[in-house]
Structures are given as structure tokens and as C-alpha cells.
Amino acid sequence: MSSSSSVTLLLLIVLLFQSSSFGAQAKLPPFPAHDRGRVDIPIALRHGLYYTKVLLGSPPKEFFVQIDTGSDALWVSCKSCTGCSQTNNYYDESLSSTSSLISCSDRLCSRAATTCTSDRQTQCSYTLHHSSGTIAAGYYVSDVIHLNINGTSEAPPSILFGCSTSIAQPQGGLDGVLGFGRQSFSVINQLDSLGVAAHVFSHCLDSVAGGGVLTIGYPQEPEIVYTPLVRDVIKYEINLESVSVNGHTLPINQSILRQGRTIVDSGTTFAYLARGAFLHLLDAITKVAPDYAQPTIRNGIQCYMSNYSILGRFPGVSLNFADNASMHLRQQDYLVQQQSQGDTEVWCIGFRESTNQDTILGDLVLKDKLIVYDLERQRIGWANHDCSPYINATTTAPSSGVTSEPEILLKLLALLFVSSFSLGIM
Numbered sequence: 314m315s316s317s318s319s320v321t322l323l324l325l326i327v328l329l330f331q332s333s334s335f336g337a338q339a340k341l342p343p344f345p346a347h348d349r350g351r352v353d354i355p356i357a358l359r360h361g362l363y364y365t366k367v368l369l370g371s372p373p374k375e376f377f378v379q380i381d382t383g384s385d386a387l388w389v390s391c392k393s394c395t396g397c398s399q400t401n402n403y404y405d406e407s408l409s410s411t412s413s414l415i416s417c418s419d420r421l422c423s424r425a426a427t428t429c430t431s432d433r434q435t436q437c438s439y440t441l442h443h444s445s446g447t448i449a450a451g452y453y454v455s456d457v458i459h460l461n462i463n464g465t466s467e468a469p470p471s472i473l474f475g476c477s478t479s480i481a482q483p484q485g486g487l488d489g490v491l492g493f494g495r496q497s498f499s500v501i502n503q504l505d506s507l508g509v510a511a512h513v514f515s516h517c518l519d520s521v522a523g524g525g526v527l528t529i530g531y532p533q534e535p536e537i538v539y540t541p542l543v544r545d546v547i548k549y550e551i552n553l554e555s556v557s558v559n560g561h562t563l564p565i566n567q568s569i570l571r572q573g574r575t576i577v578d579s580g581t582t583f584a585y586l587a588r589g590a591f592l593h594l595l596d597a598i599t600k601v602a603p604d605y606a607q608p609t610i611r612n613g614i615q616c617y618m619s620n621y622s623i624l625g626r627f628p629g630v631s632l633n634f635a636d637n638a639s640m641h642l643r644q645q646d647y648l649v650q651q652q653s654q655g656d657t658e659v660w661c662i663g664f665r666e667s668t669n670q671d672t673i674l675g676d677l678v679l680k681d682k683l684i685v686y687d688l689e690r691q692r693i694g695w696a697n698h699d700c701s702p703y704i705n706a707t708t709t710a711p712s713s714g715v716t717s718e719p720e721i722l723l724k725l726l727a728l729l730f731v732s733s734f735s736l737g738i739m
Contacts (some may be wrong), residue, residue: 354526367490376389388474391476422437444582483697514527541636586666622658646678646680
């Protein structure tokens with residue numbers, strides 16, 4: 314190769330680096346060099362609420378808390394709590410050797426939703442509102458949370474959580490809420506910032522056995538379909554584009570879907586649709602329901618009564634999201650079976666009309682599916698799944714099938730050398 318040709322090839326390589334993301338501006342790998350732990354958390358069902366057990370403090374103390382992806386904070390009932398469930402199970406920071414109170418001037422307080430009005434306040438206080446109607450007020454503390462973190466031998470991490478001293482509408486006999494929302498003080502984001510667990514979690518809610526599992530880690534299920542998360546919002550919000558019944562798209566005005574949000578929320582029992590979408594869905598289901606399923610209204614809710622079994626006789630419903638991701642619902646994913654009246658089966662619509670324009674996907678449609686919250690890649694995915702065993706997940710991210718930047722660079726360099734031969738440079 315002549316000296317001028319060598320210079321030309323070198324300039325091409327330099328320009329390649331400068332005009333792409335391969336050079337000094339290349340992003341660092343999204344995952345740390347060490348494996349982060351996988352966490353498996355068993356789930357149970359009580360009074361229609363999916364809940365689990367957490368261990369807090371030193372020595373560890375058990376608390377039963379609702380799993381809620383629509384909330385951010387982990388909070389439990391505190392000593393001298395007003396309105397708490399009559400479980401007599403309270404957190405007391407004075408009995409834990411690893412606890413510490415958080416003041417309003419503490420940097421941890423700045424990450425949380427607080428009612429602080431001055432940095433001079435000694436307690437970082439809060440008032441939290443939940444979609445279920447529960448209002449919890451109290452103050453934040455820092456203490457260790459004991460998790461079965463597979464793949465690590467590190468000491469239990471200390472996290473920020475709430476100590477509630479006042480609760481309106483207690484959580485069905487539970488001790489609090491385990492918030493897995495999107496804000497920085499949620500449990501999943503705190504564990505990620507501490508580097509002890511992956512920034513991806515999944516849950517599978519079992520409607521048959523009434524339990525399930527929540528796993529922090531990268532799921533290995535091959536049939537997962539994903540849709541992007543809406544960025545720069547505080548909820549797990551995705552874009553609902555249409556609704557279909559038996560494969561036929563409903564004539565819902567797109568402005569109805571665009572005006573509201575579509576939120577994935579495991580802390581909501583039913584599912585909610587904006588008024589225009591809700592009425593179209595009711596009408597379409599009733600039109601194609603079996604002839605022997607008699608429509609009736611019970612307590613203001615559309616129901617169907619039949620002297621014959623109607624399980625599996627109702628149409629399929631599909632919720633269609635961005636990136637061609639559809640969530641297919643069976644009859645039992647949108648109808649709720651009520652107590653039979655003699656030989657008569659009664660099934661009622663589980664969807665509710667939203668009080669605003671928002672669509673909320675609650676446990677009604679999330680159950681019996683693997684639901685993946687991939688915060689690394691800012692997306693949510695799902696797949697039909699048997700929720701009785703643990704979720705197959707790993708501590709490292711699976712290959713995305715996308716060629717890495719170094720691999721692209723090597724291929725382009727090889728192409729340049731091959732081209733130089735064909736041009737007679739070498």
C-alpha cells in the first residue's frame with residue numbers, strides 16, 4: 314500500500330470514529346461488570362389483594378404488604394398508628410439497631426415525596442395517596458431490608474421507607490404497601506442505585522391458586538412481547554392504540570385514547586377504560602355473546618346470566634399497544650364470575666368506566682401473565698404464563714439480538730480493507 318493510500322485509509326477510520334457514537338462519545342455499558350442479584354419474592358392473595366412478606370430492621374421483623382406498581386414508597390404501620398389494621402404488628406425504629414431517622418435536610422428526603430416545608434424539620438414527613446383510596450401519613454426512616462438476593466453475598470441493603478402513623482381506609486388487614494413504581498425512591502430504583510439488584514422486575518399473579526411470584530432479574534421467557542414506556546412520566550404508562558373484539562377493531566375515536574393515559578397498576582383490582590372506549594367494548598361483547606347468555610344489570614354493572622355453562626363461550630378481547638404489541642384477553646380476563654343462583658351462572662364485566670379519560674390495567678387483566686417491567690430499556694412486556702412456579706430469570710441481561718458497536722466497527726474496517734483491494738490501493 315502506498316503512503317498516500319495508507320493516509321487515506323487512516324483518515325477514513327478517524328472520520329468513522331468522529332462521525333459516530335464509537336469514539337469518546339460512546340455510551341458506557343448499561344450494566345456493571347459484576348452480576349447483580351436476582352430476588353424471588355413469593356406472593357399470596359388476601360381479600361382480593363396480592364401481597365408478600367418483607368423483613369425490616371435488626372433483628373428482622375416481618376410485615377405483610379400489598380405489592381403495588383402504581384405506588385412508589387414502601388411503608389408499614391408504625392407504633393402509635395391511628396387507623397391502622399388491627400394486626401398489632403408495628404415497626405418501631407427504636408428497637409432496630411440499624412435504623413436511622415431522616416430529617417428534611419437529608420439527601421434521602423429530597424428523593425422522596427414529602428410534606429417538608431423547611432430543612433430545619435427533624436422528620437422527613439409524607440402523606441401518600443393510593444389508587445385504592447388509602448391515605449397514609451407518617452415519616453421516613455432508613456433501615457435494612459432482608460431479601461433473598463441470589464448471586465451475592467453482600468450485607469442486607471439499607472433503604473428509605475415510610476413509617477405510617479395515620480392511615481385512612483386500611484389495606485385489608487395488611488401492614489402496608491410495597492411500592493415498585495417509577496420514581497427514584499421506589500424499592501426497585503433504590504436497589505438499582507445501590508447496585509445490588511437488576512433494574513428489571515416481573516410479576517406473575519396466579520388467579521387459580523391465589524398466589525404467584527415477583528422476581529427481580531432478567532426473564533428468560535421467549536414469548537414476551539414488549540411496548541415502549543412513555544418517558545418522563547411518573548407512572549408505568551404505555552400507549553393504547555386500539556381495542557378489538559374477536560379480531561374486529563372497535564370504532565373508538567382516537568382522540569379518546571390520546572387524551573388519557575394508559576397505566577399498568579398491580580395495586581388496582583379491576584381495569585378501567587375511558588367512557589367512549591368502555592361503551593364500545595360493552596356493546597361489542599353483548600352483540601357477540603352467546604344467545605343463551607341473558608344480559609342483565611346488577612348493581613349498575615353489566616352482567617350475563619345463563620342456565621348453561623358459558624365459560625369459553627364469550628369473545629376474545631385484544632388491547633393493542635404501540636410497536637404492534639397486543640394483550641389478548643380470555644373471557645375470565647374481563648368477566649368476573651359471581652355466585653351462582655341455583656343452576657344459573659352469573660358473569661359480570663370486570664372493566665369499569667373511568668372517572669377521567671385514563672385507562673388503568675389492574676389485576677383483572679394482569680393475572681395469569683408474566684408482566685415484565687424493563688426499566689433498563691424503558692419498556693413493558695407480557696406473555697401468558699403458568700404462575701405457580703418461580704419465574705425463570707437470570708442476574709445478567711440476555712442478548713438483545715442487536716449487534717454491538719465494537720462488532721459494527723470491525724465489520725466496517727473489514728469492508729474498508731476489502732474495498733481497498735478492489736480499488737487497487739493495496
